[in-house]
Amino acid sequence: MPRARSTLISLEDTPYYHCCSRVVRRAFLCGDDKYTGKNYDHRRGWVEAQILKLTEIFAIDVAAYAVMSNHLHVVLYIDLETVNRWSDREVVEQWHKLFNGTDLSQKFAKGDVVEACMVATLKHQIATYRSRLCDISWFMRCLNEPIARQANYEDNCTGHFWEGRFKSQALLDEAAVLACMAYVELNPIRAKMAKTPEKSDYTSLKLRVHAALKGKQPAKLLPFIGNEKKYQPKGINFSLQDYLMLVDETGKIIRDDKRGAVSPSAEKILDRLNIPSDNWLKITTEFGKLFLGPVGSLQELTHYCDHLDKRRRHFANSCQYLQVG
Numbered sequence: 001m002p003r004a005r006s007t008l009i010s011l012e013d014t015p016y017y018h019c020c021s022r023v024v025r026r027a028f029l030c031g032d033d034k035y036t037g038k039n040y041d042h043r044r045g046w047v048e049a050q051i052l053k054l055t056e057i058f059a060i061d062v063a064a065y066a067v068m069s070n071h072l073h074v075v076l077y078i079d080l081e082t083v084n085r086w087s088d089r090e091v092v093e094q095w096h097k098l099f100n101g102t103d104l105s106q107k108f109a110k111g112d113v114v115e116a117c118m119v120a121t122l123k124h125q126i127a128t129y130r131s132r133l134c135d136i137s138w139f140m141r142c143l144n145e146p147i148a149r150q151a152n153y154e155d156n157c158t159g160h161f162w163e164g165r166f167k168s169q170a171l172l173d174e175a176a177v178l179a180c181m182a183y184v185e186l187n188p189i190r191a192k193m194a195k196t197p198e199k200s201d202y203t204s205l206k207l208r209v210h211a212a213l214k215g216k217q218p219a220k221l222l223p224f225i226g227n228e229k230k231y232q233p234k235g236i237n238f239s240l241q242d243y244l245m246l247v248d249e250t251g252k253i254i255r256d257d258k259r260g261a262v263s264p265s266a267e268k269i270l271d272r273l274n275i276p277s278d279n280w281l282k283i284t285t286e287f288g289k290l291f292l293g294p295v296g297s298l299q300e301l302t303h304y305c306d307h308l309d310k311r312r313r314h315f316a317n318s319c320q321y322l323q324v325g
Contacts, residue, residue: 008168008294009136013304015078016063016171017136018180018295020288021144022071024163044202046150047072050143052220057097058142059083059134061222063236064181066188067202073184074143075177076136077222079234083134088126095129098142105129140166172296172304175273175322178238179280180295182247183287189251190285197248205247212244242269250284279321291318 009017033040044067051074055062059082064075086094092109095101101109104122108114114122132138148161171177185205188194194201198209207218217223217240224243225235236243249266262270262277270280283290294304298319304310 008170008308010170010304010307011078011080012307013300014170014172014296015080016177017076017078018073018169018171018184019076019136019140019166020071020073020168021140021166022163024160043147043151046147047143048202050146054139054142055220057094057133058139059086060136060139061234062204062220063177063222064184064204066184066200066204068187068191068193073187074140075171075181075184076139077234078134078136080134081234083130086130086133088123091126091130091133094133101125101129136168169291170294170296170304172294172300173322174237175275175297176295176300177236178243178273179275179283179322180287181243182250182284185247186251186254186284189255192255195255197244197251208240209244212240245269250281253281254285275322283321290321293318295322297322 047067048065051062051065054060059079061077061079062074063077064073066073083091089109092101092105096105096109100106102125104114104118105125108122144162144166151161152158169180171180185197185200185203188200188203189197197203197205200206204218204221207221211218223235224238224240226237226239246266246269249263253261262281267277270277273280275283294301296304296319298316301316301319
């Protein structure tokens with residue numbers, strides 16, 4: 001039975017979550033549909049554009065994404081510090097980029113005087129908007145609904161386009177985050193839709209590679225900050241160069257089926273993550289099968305279950321893939 005989303009989210013344990021949505025109809029989201037003979041590649045552009053648009057509205061950063069033929073993946077970072085720092089006016093302005101709001105919120109946004117008797121109502125509306133702007137359910141809703149409407153209009157039909165619920169997983173530690181990101185970004189290579197990272201269209205990996213060639217990082221993606229937490233307000237505490245090298249090498253192994261062919265340089269990176277190379281290759285090819293719930297070490301999973309008052313540590317057996325011994 002599907003669980004309430006609130007029972008899967010524990011910001012006390014992690015701000016990182018992996019989400020996946022799949023189409024419900026036989027027709028593809030994109031690519032060649034053998035049933036209709038049509039090509040839907042252009043829809044991948046719709047999804048990518050919407051993902052990047054939402055990063056400028058929500059207090060949620062995108063660490064990784066991949067748009068596939070009949071599903072999409074995103075790795076999200078919930079930025080509570082930013083949403084709590086926004087003023088009331090900024091919250092309303094951000095919300096109005098997506099929705100009209102109410103007459104009262106529109107009045108407030110224009111700078112008009114709000115009657116004293118309506119202040120409490122306005123404060124309640126703003127608090128609601130603030131909570132939604134850091135909510136992954138609202139992020140996924142604002143991602144999926146416009147795509148469904150566009151696709152239904154193009155197909156001249158009505159009804160559900162996506163499955164009723166998107167899948168979400170808590171990523172409980174650094175190893176889990178990086179392994180999930182690599183799994184997501186290597187989707188096109190595993191599916192033989194691309195041969196190299198820089199040719200993996202409609203993925204965050206392609207954006208990162210192209211930006212790295214210019215000595216930069218994509219402005220709309222959560223940055224890698226290495227060990228510079230002192231100087232960076234937020235980001236992935238890992239070297240971008242090491243990550244790109246690890247993903248590139250992993251992609252070559254997957255593409256050429258070179259089992260166990262991990263270089264000494266990549267081995268050193270995996271040692272820092274405390275993940276054996278054989279496990280890394282299994283994780284980046286079978287993540288969706290290995291992890292059906294929260295992802296992390298046994299210790300982190302225990303803390304996560306305790307904070308959510310879960311009596312049983314479901315999926316504990318999968319923890320073995322993310323730690324030595």
